[in-house]
Structures are given as C-alpha cells and as structure tokens.
Amino acid sequence: MELRTLRYFVAVAEELHFSRAAARLGISQPPLSQQIKALEEELGGRLLVRTNRRVALTAAGELFLDEAREVLARAERASRLVSRLGRGESGQLRIGFTTSVPLTPLLPRTLTHYRQRYPDVDLRMHELNSQRQIAPLLEGDLDIGIMRPATLPPELSAFTLIREPLVAVVNAQSELGASDTPLSLAELATQPFVYFSPAAGTGLLDQFNVLFAQRGLTPRLVQEVGGPNTIISLVASGLGVSLLPESFRHIHIDNVRYRPISDADARSEVWLTHPRHHLTPQAQHFIQIVREAIAG
Amino acid sequence: MELRTLRYFVAVAEELHFSRAAARLGISQPPLSQQIKALEEELGGRLLVRTNRRVALTAAGELFLDEAREVLARAERASRLVSRLGRGESGQLRIGFTTSVPLTPLLPRTLTHYRQRYPDVDLRMHELNSQRQIAPLLEGDLDIGIMRPATLPPELSAFTLIREPLVAVVNAQSELGASDTPLSLAELATQPFVYFSPAAGTGLLDQFNVLFAQRGLTPRLVQEVGGPNTIISLVASGLGVSLLPESFRHIHIDNVRYRPISDADARSEVWLTHPRHHLTPQAQHFIQIVREAIAG
DNA sequence: GTCTTTGATATCCTTTAGATATCATTCAGG
DNA sequence: CCTGAATGATATCTAAAGGATATCAAAGAC
Secondary structure, eight states: OOHHHHHHHHHHHHHTOHHHHHHHHTSOHHHHHHHHHHHHHHHTSOSEEEETTEEEEOHHHHHHHHHHHHHHHHHHHHHHHHHHHHTTSSSEEEEEEOTTGGGSSHHHHHHHHHHHHOTTSEEEEEEOOHHHHHHHHHHTSOSEEEESOOOOOTTEEEEEEEEEEEEEEEETTSSGGGOOSOBOHHHHTTSOEEEEOGGGOOHHHHHHHHHHHHTTOOOOEEEEESSHHHHHHHHHTTSOBEEEEGGGGGOOOTTEEEEEBOOTTOEEEEEEEEESSOOOHHHHHHHHHHHHHHHO | OOHHHHHHHHHHHHHTOHHHHHHHHTSOHHHHHHHHHHHHHHHTSOSEEEETTEEEEOHHHHHHHHHHHHHHHHHHHHHHHHHHHHTTSSSEEEEEEOTTGGGSSHHHHHHHHHHHHOTTSEEEEEEOOHHHHHHHHHHTSOSEEEESOOOOOTTEEEEEEEEEEEEEEEETTSSGGGOOSOBOHHHHTTSOEEEEOGGGOOHHHHHHHHHHHHTTOOOOEEEEESSHHHHHHHHHTTSOBEEEEGGGGGOOOTTEEEEEBOOTTOEEEEEEEEESSOOOHHHHHHHHHHHHHHHO
16 A cells, blocks of 8 residues: 555545546546455455445545545644755754854844745854854754864864954053054064954964964963953053954954954964864755855 | 565664574575665665664664564454454354254264364344345345245355155044054145245245145144144144155144155245355355355 | 455556666776 | 775666556447
8 A cells, every 4th residue: 555545535535536636636447446446355345335436435535534534644744844944944953152243244144044945944142152163063062163363173164154364452541452453473572462362262263373473472361261352451541552453343342452463473263163074964055154244 | 665665674673683584584684784775775874774784673663563463463363363264263154044044963063073173253143034135135135044945035045954844733632643553645635734825934834825726725724823832732632634755743732643644745944045146155154164164 | 144344366557666778977097 | 105995976777666658448428
C-alpha cells in the first residue's frame, strides 16, 4: 500500500465513478480500476460495490475513506512542515555578536531584510565577545558569529563583513584632545592607555598588541577593563587614551573626542564566522542577505 | 512521496547508517541512497548530514522522522482496521429471525460457532416475523433473515435451512387428544381452528391455506391470533385445534398434545434469506457456518 | 430491441525501483 | 605520512510496476 493508492481510492470514493476519478487524477480508467482491485486484494475485502452502473462504498470502504484521508493529510502536513524547515523558512537562527557590531549600520540593515524575507524564523541574538562565540559555534549552539578577528579552529570559517579604521579615543580636555587632525600610533603610545583585559575575550586586544609591537612600541596600560563602554567612560574621566574601531564614534560622551589615526594599517575588521561545513539553511540565507548588503 | 520513501527514511534515521538500513529493508545500499536523495530534493532541504563516515539528522530530519513514523503508524492502523472489517472479522451482523427458529437446535448451534470463530463481530438478533424481515433486508438494515417460506422479491435469495413435518396441536381433553397416532389433515379440518391472522405476517398462514385448499377443505377459524404461543395457549384452553411445525413440540403446556400428520406434504421449512448480491463478508461467513451445521 | 454508459480485461509501453560494479572520501593504525 | 578498511555516492543495467490504448461485457435508457 502506497500513498498513491490512497489518493486513488479517495478519488474514486469521492466521485463514486471510476472514469471521472481517473480524469481527476490525470490517469486513464483501466489502471485506476486495477489499482483499486489490488488494494482490495491487499486488504482482503471489498471497499466498493460495483453494481448496476453505480459505485457504492461498503462499510469497510467508508472506514477506509476516513482513514485514508487522515493518512494523506498527515503526510502532506509532514511534507509541508519539513519543507519549510528544510528550506530555512521556519525553524531558528542563532547569531552571536560583539558589542560593537550593532553600532554599524550593516547588522541592523541585514536583520531587517532577513526578518522581512523569513518572518517565521525564530531569530535569537546573543551578545558574546569574540572568544566566547567559538565554543558554541563548534558545538552547534550558535549558527553564526559576528566578531572581531580571532584565531579560529579549522572547523570554523570566516569572511570579512566590515573593514574600518581605528580611531584614537582621547579626553577633550587633554593635550591630544585639542585637535581633530590625524594622530600616529607613536604619538598615541606616549600616553597612558585604558584597554581591554585579556579576560574580556575581544579580538581587538590581539590587534592592539600586534600593531604596537610591530612598531617597537609598548604603551603603558593604566587600566584593564571588560568592555568598550567602560573604556570610553574612563577616557572621559581623564584616566588615559585608547584605540577603538571607528564605529564606536557613534557613542557620544562628554569630554571624549575621537581622532583619526594616520597609520594606514591601523584598521580593524568584523568577521562573520560559521561552521565550515553543514551550515543550516537559515544560516545560508542569512549569509546570502549579508553579502547582498555588503555588495549593495 | 510514497509510504515506501517514509519507510526507507525511518530505517536510515534509526540506523544512522545507509548500508545497515538497506540490509534491514532488504534492498541494496545504492537505491536507498538514491531514494533518500530524491526525498530530500522533493522536500527541498537536507534531512541527513553525511559527514566523515558518520550520518546525522538535521533539524528538518528530526522533525520528519517523527512525522514519518506517525504517518506510517496511521497507515498501518487503517490497513489493519479495514482489513478486519473487510474480512468480516469485525463490524456487525444483523440477523432477523421468527419466533419458531430458536426452538430448533440449528440456530443456537450456528450462533455459538459463529461467535467462537468471529468474537469481534457485533451480532444483532432481531425477532421479526417473515413478512417484516423483507423490507429491512432490501434496504440493507438486515443482513440475513431466517424465516418461514414467503414470496420474495427478486432482489432477495433464499435457501432451506430446516425441513420439518407439521404437527396437529390438540387439547388433551378433547376427542382428538385421546391418542398419539397420526392424524390426517381431513380429520383435523373437522375441528374449529385457532390460527394466525394475516396481520401476523407469518409464512405459515400461506402454507396452511394452500394445504387445505388443495384438499378442498375449508377449516372453520374460531380465533385469529398474532403469535404461535397464543395459539398453543388457546388450544390448551380448549378453543380449538391448530397446525404447527414440529419444532413447537418443544413448547410443553398442560392440556396440549401434539399429534403427527399422516399427509406426506404437510411439511414446513425454515429459510435463510439474504440479498441476492453484495452479501457482507460477515453474512458470508455466517452462511458458511450454517451450511456446515446442516451438512455436519 | 438498440444504443449508451461504464467498469473490467488484455496487451503493450514507459517509468521507476532495484541490483551490480565501481569510485571517492575518510579515518584508523602502523 | 602512508596504506587499507569502511562507507556513502555514482554509473549503468535489469526487472518490475504503473499507465496507455483497444476492446469487451453488462446494464439501463429511450
């Protein structure tokens, strides 16, 4: 017994007429008669009484009609549900992101598009620093990570979403805060620094260290903190200077001034990171949309 | 999508191993891979992730596994239910019978056998006189009628279950009640008669009329009654004589004596009547068993 | 009685499922 | 790091099942 058989039987039971049912099914009448006959043989009893040019259901046929409809409905429902899920039109999408990412227009814009295109996907956003996104990505607890550059295990793959210059964060009342002109890293390194602690897990710290090390500079850290907002606050209070991606310019705080960096390699990136293989369809769609947003 | 596809998918999802699943299904591995692939294409998404010699379910696959099991279970249930009903192992059987029938051992014996063989059939016995069984038989409200000979419409068919002699029912105190020897219809016809009214609907009345008319006898009816028990009671009270099938001998009432009839054609029959075509399987089985009981 | 309707039957063809042989990938173990 | 076993994918062929066409048989309708 196959679903086709059930579809055929339901058609005949509804039309009570083999030829009409066959036309409805888009097949010719003889195979339909044969299929019904085979079904009756398999079940071991008549489902239809073919009498004097009239077709009627037996008691068994009545019962089977109900049951067959039920089975077909369930099968169709299963197909629909799984199809939607498999096509990434439902289900969920779990995205990790760092603090700085919502400051750029790219992510909000992408999320808006994605929501419009896939309104039935349950979108779960998790604010996590770069390091803390890696384990969930590996374990399948996160589908996509949006993070600063980091050393990734080979199971993860990434591409650059945003490339932005670094800017100096200085106190407006301080010596360096007197101007808006570009500043070199060497100049900046003369000042006491407020920066992330290694425990903060951000990829920016690595970049920071590399940049200064390449120039033989060792800035004096006066305070290690956990988050960029704290950095900016402490700069505002005059504790020292800092170096952050340009998107933090969106954070306006009294007494804080952002100055461009003249060094050409003082740039930072935002990565989209994902498991190298076996992306969920939802994640594939998200990546598709984010790529469109970058291109457009 | 067919049930076979679902069975295949469930096997793979349970084994998480194509070759083992194929072995379990009794097919070889390549067609199984192809069927799963085709299923995934139809649904528009992956159900299984084939990674490094390990097979795992996707989210869509997990969902589809549940759904597929459900569909298969329902289909099997439908098949089982309908099969039982269609084979006459469940459902119901409605039998009409006249008053005299339970007096013979045939019907109780047949019912016992039938119940043993088909314990799940809902057996409904309706005590109805011969005439009143015809309409329900025609309209499908009765599957089988057990009745006295009657004129049947062509849609009904009958065969003889029991052939039994008629006996005179006489009052023990009366002149005819003095002996047990055979009596002729002519002798009996000299006495006042107690018999069925035409409204009683019994086939016996027709036979009665024919028997006497053939001999040019016109017995004097002193009382028309509705049922055989009333006839016997009235004979007991001395109102007259009567003529009944031998099975009524089982009814022992004081002052009533049964005497054989010497006329060879003074016999009656019990018929099993049924719709000529389209017997339900339950009815077919009952007829089969009743025939065995007659033969054995 | 003849014609039309309608399901069943017979035969052939097309499609699809399944078998066999082989390949590609991966991972275990030396 | 290389070799070999394990395992799913691919290619090709065969067998079976589904479906089409032609025709028949039974039963009402006129």
